[in-house]
Amino acid sequence: MDALLYIRWSSQEQNKGDSHRRQLRLGEDAAKHRGWIIRETLIEDGRSAYHGRNRDAGGKLAEIEERSRLGQLDGWVLLVEQLDRLSRQQPIQTLNLITSLTGAGVTIFETSTGRKWDNESVRSSWTDLLEAFIRAGLAFDESDKKSKRIKSAWAATRERGATKDGLADPRIMPGWMEVVDGHYRIIEERAEWIRSIFRWCIEGVSLMGVARRLNADPKSRWTAGSWAAPNISQLIRARNVLGEYLPQTKDQNGKRVPAGDWTKCYPAIIDEPTWQAAQAALQRRASASPSARNRRINILAGMVVCGACFGPLFLGTNTKSARRLICRNRHQNSGCDARTTYHYPNLERGVLDNVLHIAVPEQAGPGRAAGAITNLELSLQERKGRLEKLVDSYSRTGSAAMERGILSLEREISVGEDDLAHLRKQEREAANRPAPTELLKRAAALRSKMVDDDSRSHMNQLLRSLVTSIVMNPINMEATVILLGGLAAIKLDKHGDKVAEVDAKAMLLDPDGRTQTVAATIGADVPHRMMLDQWEARTDA
Missing domain, CATH: 3.90.1750.20 (Putative Large Serine Recombinase; Chain B, Domain 2)
Incomplete structure (x- = not known):
């Protein structure tokens, strides 16, 4: 039987102690004694179960809950030292967690006591749930009192600027x-x-x-x-x-x-x-001159990095370097030896000439989206019909296999309904979307309006939705513009002229080498379109 060992502690002080070693030893001993195979060990380092931080996004328990919801842990054993390693929240929240996990086919095993909760025991014996509820209540009360004591003591320390003994803190x-x-x-x-x-x-x-x-x-x-x-x-x-x-x-x-x-x-x-x-x-x-500040607004801010140290580049602020990009680490004597500076107007022009048009996606035919919606609607209708039959049969037999089938179908229907809502949203957006040629005209018009601080800031947002980074070569002053996480890239010389380009996805999928835009590769649903619409509305006002 596959097992997953969950280890948690709330503070770095506990990490320095025996908690990790003890929980690991208990889990390994329990698995060895019962012939279970520990496939994974998830360590929750410094996340509170009282505040439910381990169930927040990024928490290991949140990951376990999501995987169980998707049916990926059906038949697995979840090993924990004690129930309160999972949750010290309100008792009803802990109880819901237990029933949710066991209902998805997960067996919870307490390594310090040998106590076990699974779907069968939870359904057939209410005393199992009552025991879990009482223990959850005791754990919550203990943590709640401790939290209030600590908060009260810390508040008093903050107010006094010293400990309760009057000593410096x-x-x-x-x-x-x-x-x-x-x-x-x-x-x-x-x-x-x-x-x-x-x-x-x-x-x-x-x-x-x-x-x-x-x-x-x-x-x-x-x-x-x-x-x-x-x-x-x-x-x-x-x-x-x-x-x-x-x-x-x-x-x-x-x-x-x-x-x-x-x-x-x-x-x-x-x-x-x-x-x-x-x-x-x-x-x-x-309170420096607004006109002086506007001349220095860098629409490439947050994107340009030094090819020697990969630190950020910034626009010079004095008269001699006002139009040059400078490595911040070099400027601050912070570990970079590259003395090269880069002519900003050339780079800005090159990026706008060769990147801005990527904001115009290829339009998909309306028939394709409508067909996908129809197919998904029929699929959902068929699954809902199967679900009704399974529920009816389960009410008569109580079969565990049918219960798992119901849970699986409910998950599939939930995912399908989310996909359907997304497709319908895309269909509505496509109906109101201007033609690509019109968007090109709009982008060109917006570029001509970059005359103030606000306009250039909006252009920066637009570009940052497309450009992952711009790496400057200190030897030949060339710029490598990496787009959309590496789906494509272009190389500009020191004058801002394009000397090379690559579309990784196109090369993989198009053996004939036909040119494809990045937008055609990734589809039309990208965040920069909303920025483009908002910017046009603001500049036309």
């Missing part, structure tokens, strides 16, 4: 602080670097220039990674340097959000006048 201090004998103490070597950042900012050094100065000296970094303009800006704007702390908590999505106001907590390393002067310097940068 290292969890809330910035990187230039340490705790010595229960008190916060400034690490002067680090604080001096922070003071230098503020001084350079006030003197008018650009944030990129500040990053270069910092990255030139390894002593300026006390955490992994290098300094960059965004984290320098964030550091200058925050009030931690004034000795203040901002309490934070996590929202429903796990994102940190403020949970109060800035409060005095530890020694300041910057005085208030210096902090205010730095804020004014940042504001002066932000």
